[in-house]
Amino acid sequence: MNHDQKLGGHDARRWPALAVLLTGTLLPPLDFFIVNVALPAIRSDLQAPADVTQLVVSVYAMAYAVTLILGGRLGDIHGRRRAFVGGMLGFGLASAICGLAGSAGTLVAGRLLQGISAAVMAPQSLASIHALFPPAEKGRALGLYGATFGIAAVGGQLLGGWLVSVNVLDLGWRSVFLINLPVIALALPAALLLVRETRAAQARAMDYRGAALLAAGALALVVPLIEGRERGWPWWSLALMVASPMLLTAFWRYQRHLEDSGRSPLVPPSALTLSSGLPRGLLAAVCFYALAAFFLVFAVYQQAGLQHDALAAGLAILPLGVGQLLGPSCGLYLSRWLGARVAAFGMGMEALALLSAAGLAAAGKPGGLAVPLLLLGIGQGIALPALVRLNVDRVAPHWAGLAAGMVTAAMQMGAALSVALVGGVFFVLAPDGAGPQQVSTAFAVACVMIAIAMTAAALLSAPRPALASNALE
Known part of the structure; x- marks a missing residue:
């Protein structure tokens, strides 16, 4: 499949292939977010202890984070399409285990396997975009890549709430995992048909x-x-x-x-020293994805603090999703004026939105959260593709898979740490049985913590003049 028809020196099927690749981009974050609104039903049905609330979310992010660089390198060495298909098969198996789990332990084990499989599948999308698209089209492709995360974040909340509330086929919370199976059944043959195999030119043995x-x-x-x-x-x-x-x-x-x-x-030290801005950018990615904890605490705040059901909790996050869909287009426009500073601009917008949400929650005015959520989504949509490109474009093309794995691993490690740290503080301030005011206060504190991390990410991602010309094309 290395001799696909080309158009103008580029793969003629790159845009249909992108649609398939974005399915692999969509599923991992979708499954991170979809469980948030289903957690109360999971705990009740499986009679699980309180710490399972965090563990079901964080074990997935943790397994995803620690395996991502390995997943990126597997694609570099053995072929990105092959790794993509293998990861998707594993993800389908893990989804079935989660959906059929009879105990909390089995569910956590399934989530662990889901995270590992997602880590093999997801980096191939970003690495393939880097390999298949010419520079003139790469910005648009990465914008769609960034928008996919917005769809996943909000679609996960909405879909999870709808599935739990409607109780499709009497499956309850299990449907949030089993719904992956028909999607994968359609995506697998499309990947084999449309996605051209690519790999690193100097692929060697796996470490x-x-x-x-x-x-x-x-x-x-x-x-x-x-x-x-x-x-x-x-x-x-x-x-x-x-x-x-x-x-x-x-x-x-x-x-x-x-x-x-x-x-x-696995991680060549020379790849990190090719540009002295790359380690700084990866640390920015860790801080940036502290936003993952927001979706967990927001779902609990909506259900335990405001007494909304699962569907209403999912609908409440909709303005953020609208913002994330608008953000990439705004980012492309702003990049003409701000250049490499557009990522920091988006993160600064997010920090201000989080502080506004904290103030409204603390004041007992949840009805005004729609505007901060919209701005939070726009900022995320602006910052995510810009931050990815800042990092991936700093390495040579044959390290595309490695860079994709490093960037995504950094973000997912930030997600795992934020769920552990921010979620830990939240549940200390609002333990089981806490009143609405306690939950609202805990949510406000969590928002401030995430805003601090986002501010740090903005400062780290802002390019220094001496390094502005160091990016490797």
């Missing part, structure tokens, strides 16, 4: 030992943050947090050793 060290270091950080508070900070949680920096240091030293000896590391 599985490095992948294991990176996963162990990340898990040792995230797991205690998720489970430590609920379990009273046992000794093992503190031991893991101490071990995390040592494991990550060992990972980095091992990567340097492999590269110095002429072998192929």
